[in-house]
Amino acid sequence: xxxxxxxxxxxxxxxxxxxxxxxxxxxxxxxxxxxxxxxxxxxxxxxxxxxxxxxxxxxxxxxxxxxxxxxxx
Amino acid sequence: xxxxxxxxxxxxxxxxxxxxxxxxxxxxxxxxxxxxxxxxxxxxxxxxxxxxxxxxxxxxxxxxxxxxxxxxxxxxxxxxxxxxxxxxxxxxxxxxxxxxxxxxxxxxxxxxxxxxxxxxxxxxxxxxxxxxxxxxxxxxxxxxxxxxxxxxxxxxxxx
Numbered sequence: 294x295x296x297x298x299x300x301x302x303x304x305x306x307x308x309x310x311x312x313x314x315x316x317x318x319x320x321x322x323x324x325x326x327x328x329x330x331x332x333x334x335x336x337x338x339x340x341x342x343x344x345x346x347x348x349x350x351x352x353x354x355x356x357x358x359x360x361x362x363x364x365x366x
Numbered sequence: 367x368x369x370x371x372x373x374x375x376x377x378x379x380x381x382x383x384x385x386x387x388x389x390x391x392x393x394x395x396x397x398x399x400x401x402x403x404x405x406x407x408x409x410x411x412x413x414x415x416x417x418x419x420x421x422x423x424x425x426x427x428x429x430x431x432x433x434x435x436x437x438x439x440x441x442x443x444x445x446x447x448x449x450x451x452x453x454x455x456x457x458x459x460x461x462x463x464x465x466x467x468x469x470x471x472x473x474x475x476x477x478x479x480x481x482x483x484x485x486x487x488x489x490x491x492x493x494x495x496x497x498x499x500x501x502x503x504x505x506x507x508x509x510x511x512x513x514x515x516x517x518x519x520x521x522x523x524x525x
Contacts, residue, residue: 339415342455
């Protein structure tokens with residue numbers, strides 16, 4: 294796959310990628326506030342990772358590999 | 367975009383862990399230490415969950431892009447490697463989920479940390495595989511996972 298296609302995909306899925314980054318930032322904010330006495334002890338647990346889309350994507354890739362050339366988007 | 371997102375997540379993870387260390391200071395009272403230990407387990411869990419989710423996002427973007435390209439030859443070449451990294455990330459995700467269950471059930475911190483150690487180990491396997499496939503993020507991810515592994519090992523409590 295070309296780099297351009299990969300980058301285009303990343304751009305199309307930027308919202309999801311940024312959501313992951315935001316979760317990290319929010320986690321840090323909560324910790325920082327707690328340690329400095331400016332916020333409650335962080336008690337919220339992040340959601341366990343979701344592998345659903347990853348598995349679907351892998352299955353699609355394997356279908357393409359076995360297809361002989363008709364498994365595109 | 368992916369590299370920037372990963373950079374933010376990894377930076378947040380490292381910062382979160384650095385903030386946890388002073389919170390576990392031995393100068394605290396036994397009651398405070400107990401509360402802080404429980405809190406730190408939650409915080410390390412959150413850092414591990416975010417890191418594994420970030421790797422899953424990158425893995426999915428990778429396989430989605432190749433799947434959408436319609437390039438059969440590339441798909442044949444990549445599918446065996448991506449299958450292994452997906453399996454490793456699935457195992458890492460499972461370990462993180464078990465850690466979450468232990469935390470919610472109020473199980474001992476040692477059990478939580480053991481699951482998180484397993485999660486980091488599986489995630490590290492995925493990073494190695496992604497690196498072998500030429501993905502751009504592994505160096506930073508490896509640094510974060512090494513840090514997590516070291517933290518979990520040093521703060522101990524093997525079950």
